[in-house]
Amino acid sequence: MAGDITTIARPYAEAVFARAKESGQVDAWSEALELLAAVTSDTQLVAQIGNPTVPRESIRDLILEVCGDALPGEAVNLVKLLAENSRLEAVAEIARLFEERRVADQGVRQVLVRTAFEVDAAQKDALAQALSKRLGGQVDLEIETDSTLIGGIEIRAGDLVIDDSVRSKIKQLAHALQF
Structure with missing residues (x-):
C-alpha cells in the first residue's frame, strides 16, 4: 500500500515542486504542505477521508476551514484538485516527496x-x-x-x-x- 500511495503522490509532488520553483515560492509551499499533512493526518479526518459515504466536497471544505488563511491560493487549488480526484489520502506523502525533492534540489x-x-x-x-x-x-x-x-x-x-x-x-x- 505504501508504494501505491507514493505512486499516486509523486506526480502531484513533482508538479507542485516545479510550480514552487517557477514562482520562487518553495519555502511557502513547504510550509503549506506541512500544514496540510498535519491536518489530513488527524485520526478523525483520516477516517472521514477513507469513508466513501462522506462527500469529498465536505472533507475539502473542512480542510480549507481548518487551514484558514494560512494556505496560499495555489495550495487551496491543490486541495480542491485532490478532493475532486479522490486523492486527499495522499497529502502527507505529497508533502514528504516535496521535501525530499526540495532537499535534493539544494x-x-x-x-x-x-x-x-x-x-x-x-x-x-x-x-x-x-x-x-x-x-x-x-x-x-x-x-x-x-x-x-x-x-x-x-x-x-x-x-x-x-x-x-x-x-x-x-x-x-x-x-x-x-x-
Missing part, C-alpha cells in the same frame, strides 16, 4: 547510517566528510544504532546501499557455504 543528500554502536561527534564529522566526497555534494546524516548489525556499518543514500556490517558478511558466508 544539493543536500539525505543519508541514513546504521551502526552497531554509538557514533561520537568526531566519527560523525569524518563520516560526513567521506560521504560528501564520495557522493559529490553536501550530506545530511541520520544516524541510527542497530545492535542486530553485530558490528560494522550500513549506509543508505537514495538507491545507493553500502552494507559493511558483520551481519551482512555472515549472510554472505552462509550463502557461499550452501553451494
Whole structure:
C-alpha cells in the first residue's frame, strides 16, 4: 500500500515542486504542505477521508476551514484538485516527496547510517566528510544504532546501499557455504 500511495503522490509532488520553483515560492509551499499533512493526518479526518459515504466536497471544505488563511491560493487549488480526484489520502506523502525533492534540489543528500554502536561527534564529522566526497555534494546524516548489525556499518543514500556490517558478511558466508 505504501508504494501505491507514493505512486499516486509523486506526480502531484513533482508538479507542485516545479510550480514552487517557477514562482520562487518553495519555502511557502513547504510550509503549506506541512500544514496540510498535519491536518489530513488527524485520526478523525483520516477516517472521514477513507469513508466513501462522506462527500469529498465536505472533507475539502473542512480542510480549507481548518487551514484558514494560512494556505496560499495555489495550495487551496491543490486541495480542491485532490478532493475532486479522490486523492486527499495522499497529502502527507505529497508533502514528504516535496521535501525530499526540495532537499535534493539544494544539493543536500539525505543519508541514513546504521551502526552497531554509538557514533561520537568526531566519527560523525569524518563520516560526513567521506560521504560528501564520495557522493559529490553536501550530506545530511541520520544516524541510527542497530545492535542486530553485530558490528560494522550500513549506509543508505537514495538507491545507493553500502552494507559493511558483520551481519551482512555472515549472510554472505552462509550463502557461499550452501553451494
